[in-house]
Amino acid sequence: MRAPERLHGLRVVAKPEAIDAAVLPVGATLLRIAPDDAIITNVATLTLDDPFAILEPEYAFVHWRLSLDEFAEVADHIEWPLPSPGELGQGLIAGVPAKIVITSDDVLLVVSAGLAHELAERLW
């Protein structure tokens, strides 16, 4: 399996309504980790209606873009219900904490950079 790529974007912790109201640029993807916590890919700055919002460049994660066929093999290692298309799913994959977003074309598989080697060894 190819090496994972770094996930570029912003990590945002803010009031949930501020994240809800955020206007994302074209090409950005919102990965909603928790109501007050999100990763927004492919953005460097963002304006939020929350003076105490924490916005930091995200360095922690890497990702793979998997074809649906490639993901079918990964899915054998997922024991939680798969998320609806476009929604973020989080949980253990082969015992490693990871996140997935399934679209009609492919699947975004995100894992912390420090655990990418473990996930790759266990999946492939």
Next chain:
Amino acid sequence: MRIAVDGEPIEYADGDSVAVAIVRAGQHPQHGGTLCLAGDCGNCCAEIDGVAFTRTCLTSARPGLRVTRHPAVGAPALRLEPPVDPVASPNFATTKLRRLHADVVVIGAGESGAAAAAEARSDSRDVMVLAGEMGHDVVGVYPGPVVIVRLANGEMLHVHAHDVVIATGAAELHPVCDGNMLRGIYTGAAAERLRAAGVDLGVVATVELDQLSRVEGDDRVTVVHTIDGSTTTCDSLVVTSRNAAPRDLLARMVADPHVRTVGPAAASFELPPEPTSGTVCPCSKVMVEDLQMVWDKGFQHIELVKRASLCGTGTCQGGACMPHLRAFVTAKSGQLTAPFTGRPASRQLTISEAAADMHLDPFRRTALHGEHLALGARMDRFGGWWRPWNYGNFLDEYWAVREGVSLGDVSTLGKMIVTGPDVVEALERIYPTTIHDIRPGRSRYVLLLNERGHLIDDGMVCREATEDGSDRFVLTFTSGGASFAEAWIRDWIESWDLDVHVLDRTLGIGAINVTGPLAGELLRRVGLSDPPRFLQHMHTDVAGIPCHVLRLSFTGEASFELHHPSVHSVELWQALMAAGREMGVRPHGLQALFALRLEKGHVIVGMDTEMDSTPRRLNMDWAVKLDKEAFIGRTALLRTADLDDRRKLFGLTMDGPAPVEGAPIWVDGDIVGHVTSSFRSPGLGRTVMLGWQKHTPFANTVTIDGRQAHVTHTPFYDPEGARARA
């Protein structure tokens, strides 16, 4: 076509199961007992190709297959694979697992199963049917519900379903009477299967179960007695019954509203007569007199009878004995007795099958993992991370810190940003020291206590200087405590309904500790000419990389933690190593770090502390401000403040080599505690230790490893802290 049974070849016919082939050869898969050939009992289990407790009636014969009978008494020997290197391979499971999802899973493809499947499909639900004849060996149903299946190809299947329908039908009853463990006894359906396969059963006596009195023979049935007094000579006994017991073991394993049982598996059932003699549980070899004995001892409930006698705890989990056990308890108690709870798995699994897709906890690598390996580091697991233990010679690393400059990878430390209008209030309540008086650009060492006042973690609180003057802090935690600390802090903030934002940056922020008397000089060489003073911190570029520089000291020497984006860790590390080459810079691992901090008397939470270690027991009362209005643990500390402490962590010194960590501490022939950390210090010329005394009065002189050791104030090294502040 032949298979080998206990090393002897026997012929089999097309379509034979292993059990049928063995019976065809005039033998028994075990040493006796009724054969049902339907998978309901354990009487045909044997070792097949090295796997014990395999049902021979459900295993197709194939050329070269090796069958070994289980011993007549006791269990087959456990086969262990050769040990593996736990460092090299964290993944032991070899059996492939597939996970599937379905709206409805129907277990059983008979009449009732087919009806249930059709009904679900008519509601446009996604239906999966699992049945033995389709190669599915259902071994358990767990809450969820999740159905665990072993496939004929050796793979495991975990099916996550919204609803599970158990339609497994009913099973024939096994006879319980004297002689029922002889060979040559079959249920009615088993006899039909054997006849259909062309197996000659010889002279057959067919007896209704409730008419059977006893069976005689040396090792194989020869004479059958019925309750009407008649006697029949035969080669085989076929026992029929009007009644059939629900195959409800899977249903009894799980209490889940989404699991239901249909058809004969759910039907009411007339219990057989109370057994009066013979073997009730063939798997555990439990006889009627065993049941009577435990009943007479007071175990007068079916769950207690089961546990006291082991009846129903064997291979078939009550498949053969349950009706008779219920009949026994019902007759004794005078009340109709329900079956006992089923315990997964209903089929024997190998460890590999049970562990399919199970993994050890993953251990994270820092961004510098490759650098450590390139430098010859011996890596080890610590606090959820792979960390360098040493780079070949930890004493060289120790001296580099004490006399020169050294780098340590501390990326594993917990790092958290907290902001919000209530952040000061929250931190005042969380930490036992004052927070509001930490000025921007300053930091403070803090303890994290639980409600009982016991230490659960420690770290630093750094107040940031913000452009708009808003409150923003960076908190640090121990490597192993970071994720718990995050959950702990979030829980409390939510409980208090405070407006605070929390962001755990542990994984995205690397950290390199530059430490030693030449640390400042090394930083100057990479562009940081005015580093922060002791317990100050600042944001600045180091070697062109944006860093949050924290000045503190765990090693006892001047130390600067360079927190930076982990994507730049390698670049920063290499720049520091290159700039420090002429100064003899070298990295240090955990082994050296533990020794260095021990000389300073710094505790490591979880290593030197125990579950109930209060700050006072650790001599860290100075980090607690009991005059604060409120903080987690304050009430407990106040309540116990005036009580004598009966355990305490002490600094200890002694001559000679360091005892092992964990060594007992003796006073007057009694063990009073143990050593938590020890190190033969080349710098101090003696062994230094931390250790607990748990008996009062505390002794000033103790014995460890047969040698005298003396209680000594900490820090052992640079007690004034001049070097750390230099």
